Amino acid sequence: MTGIDSTAFVLAVGAAAFVRNLTLFVLAAFVGYEIITKIPTNLHTPLMSGANAISGITLIGSVVVAGSAGMATQSSTLATILGFVAVVMATVNVVGGYLVTNSMLDQFRSSDGGRD
Amino acid sequence: MVAILGGLSESVLAFVYLVAGVLFIQGLRDMTHPRTAPRGNLISASGMALAVGVTVLVTDILSPVVLFAGLIVGAGVGVWLATTVETTEMPQLVGLFNGFGGGASALVAGAELIGMFGEGTFAVGVTATAALAGIIGSVTFWGSVVAAGKLHGVIDDSAVRYDGEQIVKAVFLVVAVLAGLHLIARPDLLGSVPLAGWVPSYWVLVVAASVLGVLLVIPIGGADMPVVIALLNSYSGLAAATTGFVLDNSVLIIAGTLVGASGLILTVIMCESMNRSLTNVFFGGIGEESESDDEMEDIYEGNITTTSPEEVEMILDVADRVVIVPGYGMAVAQAQHAVAELAELLEANDVDVEFGIHPVAGRMPGHMNVLLAEADVPYEKLRDLEEINPTFSQTDVVLVTGANDVVNPSANEADSGPLAGMPVLNVGEARTVIVNKRSLSPGFSGVPNPLFAQDNTNMLFGDGKEMMQELVNVYKESHE
Numbered sequence: 001m002t003g004i005d006s007t008a009f010v011l012a013v014g015a016a017a018f019v020r021n022l023t024l025f026v027l028a029a030f031v032g033y034e035i036i037t038k039i040p041t042n043l044h045t046p047l048m049s050g051a052n053a054i055s056g057i058t059l060i061g062s063v064v065v066a067g068s069a070g071m072a073t074q075s076s077t078l079a080t081i082l083g084f085v086a087v088v089m090a091t092v093n094v095v096g097g098y099l100v101t102n103s104m105l106d107q108f109r110s111s112d113g114g115r116d
Numbered sequence: 117m118v119a120i121l122g123g124l125s126e127s128v129l130a131f132v133y134l135v136a137g138v139l140f141i142q143g144l145r146d147m148t149h150p151r152t153a154p155r156g157n158l159i160s161a162s163g164m165a166l167a168v169g170v171t172v173l174v175t176d177i178l179s180p181v182v183l184f185a186g187l188i189v190g191a192g193v194g195v196w197l198a199t200t201v202e203t204t205e206m207p208q209l210v211g212l213f214n215g216f217g218g219g220a221s222a223l224v225a226g227a228e229l230i231g232m233f234g235e236g237t238f239a240v241g242v243t244a245t246a247a248l249a250g251i252i253g254s255v256t257f258w259g260s261v262v263a264a265g266k267l268h269g270v271i272d273d274s275a276v277r278y279d280g281e282q283i284v285k286a287v288f289l290v291v292a293v294l295a296g297l298h299l300i301a302r303p304d305l306l307g308s309v310p311l312a313g314w315v316p317s318y319w320v321l322v323v324a325a326s327v328l329g330v331l332l333v334i335p336i337g338g339a340d341m342p343v344v345i346a347l348l349n350s351y352s353g354l355a356a357a358t359t360g361f362v363l364d365n366s367v368l369i370i371a372g373t374l375v376g377a378s379g380l381i382l383t384v385i386m387c388e389s390m391n392r393s394l395t396n397v398f399f400g401g402i403g404e405e406s407e408s409d410d411e412m413e414d415i416y417e418g419n420i421t422t423t424s425p426e427e428v429e430m431i432l433d434v435a436d437r438v439v440i441v442p443g444y445g446m447a448v449a450q451a452q453h454a455v456a457e458l459a460e461l462l463e464a465n466d467v468d469v470e471f472g473i474h475p476v477a478g479r480m481p482g483h484m485n486v487l488l489a490e491a492d493v494p495y496e497k498l499r500d501l502e503e504i505n506p507t508f509s510q511t512d513v514v515l516v517t518g519a520n521d522v523v524n525p526s527a528n529e530a531d532s533g534p535l536a537g538m539p540v541l542n543v544g545e546a547r548t549v550i551v552n553k554r555s556l557s558p559g560f561s562g563v564p565n566p567l568f569a570q571d572n573t574n575m576l577f578g579d580g581k582e583m584m585q586e587l588v589n590v591y592k593e594s595h596e
Contacts, residue, residue, distance in 0.1 A: 017364045018241045025357060028370045031141055032377030038148045041475055041500050044382060044482030047147050048349055049210045050157055051378040054140055055217040055352040057164065057371040060171045061224040061359045063183060065231065082227040084186045090220035091190020092197070093213045094168075098161040099198035100209060105154040107203075107489040 046104045053097025059090035125174045132170040133367035139163025203490040207479040208267035211260050211345050214352045218256025221355035225249040245361035247296030251325040252355040258329030260348050273338035288328040295321035342480050343386045343397050350379025382481045389475035391538030419569035425586040435512035437468040445518020449580030456491035472504035474522035508545040517552040518580045520559030534561040549573040552583050
């Protein structure tokens with residue numbers, strides 16, 4: 001592939017993917033707004049901590065990168081190190097976030113006096 | 117693995133990501149009620165486990181050792197932090213976790229760029245979103261580290277303001293954006309240099325954005341942290357979503373956007389409850405100019421009635437309805453257990469007890485509810501501002517502990533000043549108001565509180581925990 005052809009190809013594919021991703025983004029924003037505005041004030045801390053755990057979804061990004069950047073070029077070592085650190089950080093976020101949220105909600109449940 | 121799954125892997129991944137996205141949405145929907153919220157958290161966590169698990173299985177992994185080492189180390193640290201945290205320390209921990217999410221996004225974008233460098237092709241969409249993820253992720257990481265440090269008392273939590281502050285911040289933002297533009301325009305630049313995979317402009321961007329993250333949060337005072345934490349939460353979601361654009365990954369976009377929306381909504385709610393605009397939190401200087409001492413003396417001089425736990429006990433003894441208004445000060449003094457015990461004692465003597473919770477009481481949105489839940493205060497006893505305000509006129513005693521600005525009646529009357537128009541709890545309408553506070557010093561707003569000088573207000577000076585415990589003891593003694 002010549003330079004110009006490949007650039008054009010990459011651009012076209014990139015644009016299609018971008019618009020598809022933008023669609024997801026806009027729809028998710030609407031759904032998020034509808035749900036989150038219904039959450040009562042007293043659950044805002046668990047909401048934030050739970051949402052925070054969800055933001056650790058970047059773990060998937062880290063997994064993909066840590067996994068796929070293993071090509072035997074000199075640059076890949078750096079990519080692997082970065083991927084490793086990212087995996088650690090994101091896992092702390094996910095595991096810690098869900099656990100903290102869970103223990104918070106447990107307190108709400110126990111203070112509910114067993115009433116359902 | 118890849119050979120077996122072949123072309124299937126792409127569609128399998130896409131389908132599983134859709135399922136995970138649905139689980140995240142359902143998990144959030146369950147957060148709308150305390151009864152269903154634990155289930156929602158579980159559903160959301162299983163969505164995460166599913167998405168990560170399948171990604172690990174299907175993706176072409178060439179360094180499984182590195183990957184699993186990372187997962188194990190991260191999980192270990194996460195479990196350790198989550199199980200050792202105190203309820204009062206949760207805001208800084210959530211803040212820190214948040215930063216990690218942002219930091220991971222920035223690193224993933226960098227690693228992906230290096231990967232593309234190895235392949236020799238650069239898609240404009242990818243470099244552009246990588247630049248965004250790098251800026252947002254770095255700002256989120258360093259901003260969250262500073263916010264957590266301030267909340268934990270490791271960093272001075274006062275508002276650090278200096279001349280030319282906005283210019284300094286603007287310079288770093290411009291540098292980060294220029295580096296991003298350079299990355300988009302010439303991602304291959306310096307490609308023939310031995311340090312081929314370094315993608316230097318990306319790292320210039322990361323460093324500039326990191327400094328910006330620190331500079332953005334350093335000037336903000338501790339009392340504004342709920343807003344900052346909420347905003348950074350939103351950022352970490354947006355960082356994840358932009359990483360999703362970089363990697364062309366649907367679940368990252370869906371999940372990241374949900375978090376971004378949640379953080380933004382909470383930010384707006386917090387700002388409204390504090391009577392602040394977002395620009396004011398970040399660039400303003402509220403609390404800088406405190407009122408002159410003279411003015412405070414005018415209001416307070418000769419009008420302050422002090423009281424003792426013994427007297428308060430007698431007042432409570434003849435009350436039918438008591439509303440407790442806890443504030444930031446109660447959280448700091450860790451007085452929530454004593455307050456809860458007092459409420460139980462009152463209830464046992466047929467007193468109707470409720471808690472009035474201002475939206476910004478605590479150190480993150482809804483933090484006071486968690487603190488009281490930890491102290492086993494029943495969920496049905498907690499009332500928010502709109503619910504409790506109409507009931508104050510039929511209330512015998514309001515016990516304010518560690519709250520100041522959120523009960524300042526001048527917010528309803530003043531035309532100007534930091535509190536004008538801020539929604540407050542109208543505790544002054546009750547028959548008797550007891551205010552537990554360490555001194556007459558103004559709250560975060562720097563405005564004196566006329567409530568303290570009102571005829572029906574008695575000041576119970578002292579540390580929140582000591583005074584509440586004392587009150588519990590006196591109450592127990594007289595009811596034996």
